[in-house]
Amino acid sequence: MMKPTDTKNPNYYHKVVDCQWACPAHTPVPEYIRLIAQRKYTEAYMINWESNVFPGVLGRTCDRPCEPACRRVRVEEEPVAICRLKRAAADNKSDVSSLLPEIPSKKNGKKIALIGGGPASLTVARDLMPLGYDCTVYEKDPKAGGLMRTNIPSFRLPVGVIDEEVDRILDFGVVKKFNEEVKSLKSIIQQDYDAIFIGTGAPKGKDLDIPGREEASSNIHVGIDWLTSVAFKHVDKIGKKVVVIGGGNTAMDCCRTSLRLGGKDVKVTVRSPKADMKASDWEIEEAELEGIPIFDNHSPKEFVHENGKLKGVLFEKMEAKYKDGKRKLIPTGETIFFECDDVLLAIGQENAFPWIERDIGIEFNQWNQPEVNKVTFQSTLPRVFFGGDAAWGPENIIWAVAHGHQAAISIDHFCNNKDLEDRPSPLTNLVSQKMGIHEWSYPNDISNSDRFAVPHAEKELSLTDLNMEVELGYDEKLAFEEAQRCLNCDIQTVFSESLCIECDACVDICPIDCINFTQNDTEENLRKKLTVPALNLSQDILVSDNLKTGRVMVKDEDMCLHCGLCAERCPTGAWDMQKFTYIEAHADKSSIFEYVE
């Protein structure tokens, strides 16, 4: 027998909001999408800013774990364009300066060193500056931003967008130590910092040690280093024929940048089958739209050169064999030669800590990675914290931000002698959306439209200008239309068994057949005997207490459209549509929600 679902547990309703649940920073997605539809772009932007600090950057570059999670994928096919709506909020917002947290002029006397000026460190600064901390950022490059600035080409992310969102935090009064590469952690520890946060990312591109690598090295470049050089304008051209080796997002950025720096014949080669490529589908799609061919199952064997002058790359064709769900790449013996002037290596990157002395109390594991607490982000030296790619290897910007928020909480606790394991609870709220008998304060008449494509700049123009943004973003009308596709999963179907008269009205009206009245049973049996069996085990079922007839109400959350028809057809108000607000706890407790609500 199943017990009534404990909806008081904040995780129950949070999990129903698939996008927010999937977002590492738990951004309240449906809330800001509704604000976009109301043309309240500034508020929508600030809700984002509070959760993920870089809405303009992320609205263009996020890995968007929210989108594959979007309920719309299960209900039809294409998710709501959450990421690009975020950009629409950033593009259309007005001045936000009055909405930013106040920075106390009287400091609290605690000094924090942030090593590496990327999204993780900047998030820590964003959370600690309003509390009166004195934060110092050490950055080896002349400007802060980390990989957002160095590794993402400007045709995907204009420099102005990075400057705006990075400077906003630096302008809180962060002490800037730029062009200053930290060569020794000991030297930092010896200074009077109360805590040190290491957010140095994963700056080391992997090399490919095959014959010819050394001899032809002047035309073989490590992708992320090359992109950095392009970003800081140290490199402005490349050979006509370019081979990019690798199948991740860096490879896609390398090949598209090559096209804009004079490459005419640019190829991407991947060792694995195309379906297994690491790059996001949309990045692959953009590269292919620009006419770049992708050769999969190509394993590089040799850099062919004549007296040190690169001639091309020799590949061996591979074949993928699958056994027990595991993939094996088998060489076929067939070789292929691609002529080229330059090679870009984009076969992965890793974090590296040659600058951390091994005798200062920071333990490293067998893979030469620091031991970092998964919850507190604290290293074995209590004063030192890690976050972003530096903590556990390459992830992405949104994870770096999530780490930064958590690390800031830990640093704040650490500096105030509070228990680091004692994490603050999220702020949650549940409020009825009923406005009249059949009126709700959210748009429940959902759009049947397919996902709207983001308009692109003319290819002829954008391919000749490294700084011309390829995606133009949604205009206001498209943003509105796309926003209407959101199913408002944060508007929860809340059931009160004491009011139910078991008239079946909700069962009859539900367009997706997720409501059932049946005899209680084990979860396994209940799932099977619903009108449409609840076979997606990753989604919960909502089970009520016993009703008058001895049955229980069972609702499968999987496909629910949150259209509110159950509540509209309920004669007694046993069903109600209530907005579930979930705000992740941060070190800085000021909240834009007070302003929006």
Place this chain on the structure above:
Amino acid sequence: MTYIKKPIFRHPSLPTNEIGLTYRDYEGVVSTLCAGCGHDSITASIIDACYELSLPAHKIAKLSGIGCSSKTPNYFLNNAHGFNSVHGRMPSVATGANLANRDLVYIGVSGDGDTASIGLGQYCHAIRRQLNLTYICENNGTYGLTKGQFSATNDKESKNKKGLDNPFGAIDLAIMAIELGAGFVARSFSGDKEQLVPLLKSALQYNGFSFIDVISPCVTFNNHGYSTKSYDYIREHRSLFGELDFIPEEETINTSYAEGETVTIKLHNGNDISFKKLGADHDPTDPHKVLNTLRNNRSDGKVTTGLLYVDPDKSDLHDTLNTSSKPLNSLSMNDLCPGGEELEEINNQFR
């Protein structure tokens, strides 16, 4: 009423029937009745029954009179033929339609006012003539559209929402139907689809007049503490008259029935009804016993539901009148005007 249209999205794993449709293909527009109305559950049951029988909607005609109940054909079978007729006159229109086209499945939806008051004469004669029609009376014992006056099926023991007594006794439409010679008579409750759907399927497959009296609580005017047609009252006072199962033709050969307790009733078109007796006096083929049981239960304050009476061998109106075996719209010129020789032969019969 609900302002928005029901979303077109449906569960991707929704099953389909033999003709490749989901139950949602049998829906109509969103109901405009009060939220929680029993009639909406009956609508859902009709949708389920037609879906499960894999009936093509264009071979169904839905007819109704006037009243809350008579609005409901708009809420199911969007692609069926429909006629919303004059108050109490649904049986006349159904008779005309049925005589013209005997190949359609006829669903007549009426209410207690439409049937037991203004349309009582029409109701009686449709039964008397054995019109091949499934007559559904959505019975809530009240005039909902005119703000809750007692209807002719409201029990004497019942009071209205304000606590006033009902001065008159009730007409029992099911007893009346059996006495008038209906071939298929049942009573059910809108809140019990497990019982109602097999009854509807059997009735739709029955050749002749089938009547289902469905107690359907009016949430707005007749679902209070003194009502005898409220959700709670019916659930507490229901007496089941057997359990019915509808068995489609292709499954009849392989179905074995328990001896003694179960009666198998063969319908004209090859389908079976299996009737599981829940008491010694439950014999749906003996009208005298049935009427006795109904009257006894009634005086005990019980509402008898289930398949009450069935006579699978009754002939319908077309048999009685020896009408054309084909729908009139399919008769060709040659059928209608068979020529001089034929006329001569007919004339000779009278010479």
